[in-house]
Amino acid sequence: MKRIGVYVCHCGTNIAPHVDVKEVADFAAQLPGVVMARDYDYMCSDPGQDLIKEDIKELGLTRVVVASCSPLMHEVTFRRACQGAGLNPFFFQMANIREQVSWVTEESEKATERAKHAVIAAIYRVANHEPLSVREVPVKPTALVVGGGIAGIEAALRVAESGKKVYLVEREPSIGGYMAQLFKTFPTLDCAA
Amino acid sequence: MEGQNLAQAYRLFECIQCGRCTGGCPMSLKTRFNIRRLIYEALVDEDMDLQSKEVLWDCSTCATCTLRCPKGLDPTDMVIGMRSILVDGGRIPPTIRDALKSLAIRGNPLTMAREERADWAEGLGVKEISEGAEVLYFVGCSPSYDPRVQKVAKAMVQAFKKAEVEFGILGNEEVCCGSEARRMGETGLFEMLREMNLETLERYPVELVVTTSPHCYNAFQNEYQGLNLKVQHYTQFVAGLINEGRLPLSKEVRRIVTYQDPCFLGKQNKIFEEPRKILRSIPGLELRELDRSRERSLCCEGGGGRMWAEGTNPEERLAHTRVQEAMDLGAEVLATACPFCLLTLEDAAKTVAGEGGIQVMDIMELVVEAL
Amino acid sequence: MQASLDIADAGFLVYLVEREPSIGGHMAQLDKTFPTLDCSSCILTPKMVDVARHPNIQLISYAEVVGADGGIGHFKVGVKQKPRYVDVDRCTGCGLCVEACRLKGRISSEFDVGVSKRGAVYIPFPQAVPLKATIDPERCVFITRGVCGKVPACEEACSAEAIDFQQKEEMIGLEVGAIIVATGFDLFDARLKPEFGYGLYPNVITGLQFERLSSASGPTRGKITLNGQEPKKVVFIQCVGSRDKSVGVEYCSRVCCMFTAKQAHLVKEKIPDAEVTVLYIDVRAFGKGFEEFYDRVRGEGVMYRRGNASEICKRGERLIVMAEDTLLGESVQLEADLVVLATGITPRGDAQDLATLLRLSTSPDGFFQEAHPKLRPVETEREGVYLAGCCQGPKDIPDGVAQAKAAASSVIIALRNGMEVS
Numbered sequence: 001m002k003r004i005g006v007y008v009c010h011c012g013t014n015i016a017p018h019v020d021v022k023e024v025a026d027f028a029a030q031l032p033g034v035v036m037a038r039d040y041d042y043m044c045s046d047p048g049q050d051l052i053k054e055d056i057k058e059l060g061l062t063r064v065v066v067a068s069c070s071p072l073m074h075e076v077t078f079r080r081a082c083q084g085a086g087l088n089p090f091f092f093q094m095a096n097i098r099e100q101v102s103w104v105t106e107e108s109e110k111a112t113e114r115a116k117h118a119v120i121a122a123i124y125r126v127a128n129h130e131p132l133s134v135r136e137v138p139v140k141p142t143a144l145v146v147g148g149g150i151a152g153i154e155a156a157l158r159v160a161e162s163g164k165k166v167y168l169v170e171r172e173p174s175i176g177g178y179m180a181q182l183f184k185t186f187p188t189l190d191c192a193a
Numbered sequence: 194m195e196g197q198n199l200a201q202a203y204r205l206f207e208c209i210q211c212g213r214c215t216g217g218c219p220m221s222l223k224t225r226f227n228i229r230r231l232i233y234e235a236l237v238d239e240d241m242d243l244q245s246k247e248v249l250w251d252c253s254t255c256a257t258c259t260l261r262c263p264k265g266l267d268p269t270d271m272v273i274g275m276r277s278i279l280v281d282g283g284r285i286p287p288t289i290r291d292a293l294k295s296l297a298i299r300g301n302p303l304t305m306a307r308e309e310r311a312d313w314a315e316g317l318g319v320k321e322i323s324e325g326a327e328v329l330y331f332v333g334c335s336p337s338y339d340p341r342v343q344k345v346a347k348a349m350v351q352a353f354k355k356a357e358v359e360f361g362i363l364g365n366e367e368v369c370c371g372s373e374a375r376r377m378g379e380t381g382l383f384e385m386l387r388e389m390n391l392e393t394l395e396r397y398p399v400e401l402v403v404t405t406s407p408h409c410y411n412a413f414q415n416e417y418q419g420l421n422l423k424v425q426h427y428t429q430f431v432a433g434l435i436n437e438g439r440l441p442l443s444k445e446v447r448r449i450v451t452y453q454d455p456c457f458l459g460k461q462n463k464i465f466e467e468p469r470k471i472l473r474s475i476p477g478l479e480l481r482e483l484d485r486s487r488e489r490s491l492c493c494e495g496g497g498g499r500m501w502a503e504g505t506n507p508e509e510r511l512a513h514t515r516v517q518e519a520m521d522l523g524a525e526v527l528a529t530a531c532p533f534c535l536l537t538l539e540d541a542a543k544t545v546a547g548e549g550g551i552q553v554m555d556i557m558e559l560v561v562e563a564l
Numbered sequence: 565m566q567a568s569l570d571i572a573d574a575g576f577l578v579y580l581v582e583r584e585p586s587i588g589g590h591m592a593q594l595d596k597t598f599p600t601l602d603c604s605s606c607i608l609t610p611k612m613v614d615v616a617r618h619p620n621i622q623l624i625s626y627a628e629v630v631g632a633d634g635g636i637g638h639f640k641v642g643v644k645q646k647p648r649y650v651d652v653d654r655c656t657g658c659g660l661c662v663e664a665c666r667l668k669g670r671i672s673s674e675f676d677v678g679v680s681k682r683g684a685v686y687i688p689f690p691q692a693v694p695l696k697a698t699i700d701p702e703r704c705v706f707i708t709r710g711v712c713g714k715v716p717a718c719e720e721a722c723s724a725e726a727i728d729f730q731q732k733e734e735m736i737g738l739e740v741g742a743i744i745v746a747t748g749f750d751l752f753d754a755r756l757k758p759e760f761g762y763g764l765y766p767n768v769i770t771g772l773q774f775e776r777l778s779s780a781s782g783p784t785r786g787k788i789t790l791n792g793q794e795p796k797k798v799v800f801i802q803c804v805g806s807r808d809k810s811v812g813v814e815y816c817s818r819v820c821c822m823f824t825a826k827q828a829h830l831v832k833e834k835i836p837d838a839e840v841t842v843l844y845i846d847v848r849a850f851g852k853g854f855e856e857f858y859d860r861v862r863g864e865g866v867m868y869r870r871g872n873a874s875e876i877c878k879r880g881e882r883l884i885v886m887a888e889d890t891l892l893g894e895s896v897q898l899e900a901d902l903v904v905l906a907t908g909i910t911p912r913g914d915a916q917d918l919a920t921l922l923r924l925s926t927s928p929d930g931f932f933q934e935a936h937p938k939l940r941p942v943e944t945e946r947e948g949v950y951l952a953g954c955c956q957g958p959k960d961i962p963d964g965v966a967q968a969k970a971a972a973s974s975v976i977i978a979l980r981n982g983m984e985v986s
Contacts, residue, residue, distance in 0.1 A: 013785065014606075046613075077613065162977040163981065230893050
């Protein structure tokens, strides 16, 4: 049996006024495998992350769910917190109850229901997570720049100056792009060419 | 044709039509005078018809527009330029014409005789500057002739004597500084008066010129190219006397006073502190500030030739508003430091407050009460 | 921060010197960011934490650069570490000292731009990095007068024994190959436009103060209130200290149009029945998604009136904003319970000092001068010194980040090539 910890974030006034975070946490506490469910002001803050770490150590959590913002925002943060407490960072799952719930749901009851659904899904999913490990793969130290306008030229030069090979691909017969067509540039009136 | 010339002369092409000039213009709320629109018309309408623009005479040249302009343009000067065109064309209000004529012939806009200019000083023992003195007191037209403002000039003499200031006046040699002539659009007349004053001033080696009126002060300070004399408005000079302990203010003046910043002193020359310093030095006097004060002070409508032109809306007067604001503040005295403010506000006080209501006084009159 | 992270990720050691007690800059003070309405601290604080945790970044906070000799590849930089009077190794950031300080709630908070008060010992904001207390030497009565009760209250409260009044200023010498200057900006001082009565009327505030009022982590917990009252008529004034020769700021600050649109949206969101008016000259919504956002905000009922405000006065308890509606061609007097001034971006007050110190030049607007306005936008005339962010000129967050990344890549190239040579 997995030992799951669930953490519901208030995100200041982003989640809490719309979603009854306490109710979501209490609900999660009843679900199979959940040994701890809490709500907290800012899960991403240091004290928030410390909560997770302490619970992993003291309650022997084997899986962690944080219900907060988009994983694009803080997935790395929480994975790192798990790792910091000795848990495989991929035994973590995020439930997005901000962008996908509180920000887009006007009625509080409905928002709370939706948040519960997101949390259930995350809990069931995380229980099935397999341990993953990060592995290193060889990198070809060569870059491809597509487009030979001023941006592409500059980027290609930068990479080349740092000692790496660059392929610069341009569709037209010559590089230079629009800038080559300009006469003078504002506001200094430098000649573009 | 006019429009294009004005656009060149006053750099109107640089205007971004933001409206800060008009938004702050005290006339824009009571008349159809809209300075931003005038700029735009001058830009786009080559055949702009100034003759029909009676509102041009509404402007009191308080210069709020110039101060607020984010592009460093001088709309006030453009109005003066437009007035010049009207003056050259002979289409001007008759009262303005009379004032200008009087300025040309008598050296004052009040149709008073040149040789009566120093009559107010009779019996006060005031030296003529030709007898030699360190300080030249440049009296100005209204303080010389207007019975109400003469009291200010007399108060000045009393205070100067008390402080043992070595001073003299130009007497009948004094002519108008020309500030109002210029603002009524008579640039040529202004230049003539300036030349006369410059010539006179050159003859007397004084260290300092002190003026009663902020308008004279402004002209000398900013529009008299070639004047190599130190000029002060009296509030600066008197504040200095007080500071140096030369003018002991010992008597209590138990009055609640508020202060009207004259546009030509405050907004245009940033002299805000000295008048207040003088008022605060008077024992017993309680100074209360109007909400609209200093850089946000409300014009009395007395400048820019408006003493001789009623404008297109004489029913609503800013001076009335100002007196009312002072009364709402619980002030017993509305003090100012400008002859025009004194006259317009006192007129308004008579209408708004009636006899025995709020008093309008020049700061100098309060100073001599405390002597 | 972005520049530090990129360089550190490339495997080089980075010293990040910050003058304030915490990193984060102005962005930490913002509520939401335009046009996506991302919560500012939500996107910023992870980066702050990354900086703190990165093995290749050494954060030197509450310190200032006082000298830089040498050249590219071998700069010798002097850094003055100001005393916090708190032992950062012991301090846990628990905040007990902050609560105990006898001056608690008596000193205007820099972070909240005066909207709230702090004590003499303080942590500027809850997400501060490093999360350590700092004692304000100018205000702490124990430091200024030598007595604070029998024992200083903070010292008594601190269970970690971290308070250390013996701390002295320290000089740190650093040897570095390249320098990135990312010293940021100041906001235009609205008092320089006295016609708006800023500093006189408590309900005339700046855009940054609005951010603190509106921020969920701010002193009102995100409620837009003044003295407990919700404003019902809100007027925003654009271009306060931008595009204005009368105060010596000729340039456009670039961000005010959009942050005003965002703030107008926030008022509408939080107080739906509020009348919101924006007084503007032109709306410059030039970025990705910006015009769309401007459309959206107008669609929400925010009234844009063309004509910039000229003056603010008071009538009774209400503010009166005087302006011309230039499309009507009429002067208007708008009543308001709250006026927000979109104050522009200016160079740091001591930018010239730093320019002298680092031997950089400044452009006529007072910002640091880049080597070429088009093709060398992050380099300076001094080889090995690069610019990032608003110290080079007004810019929004994405532009600041982009410039930081460019500066970082310049540094990485310089350091990598240097290594190959040696």
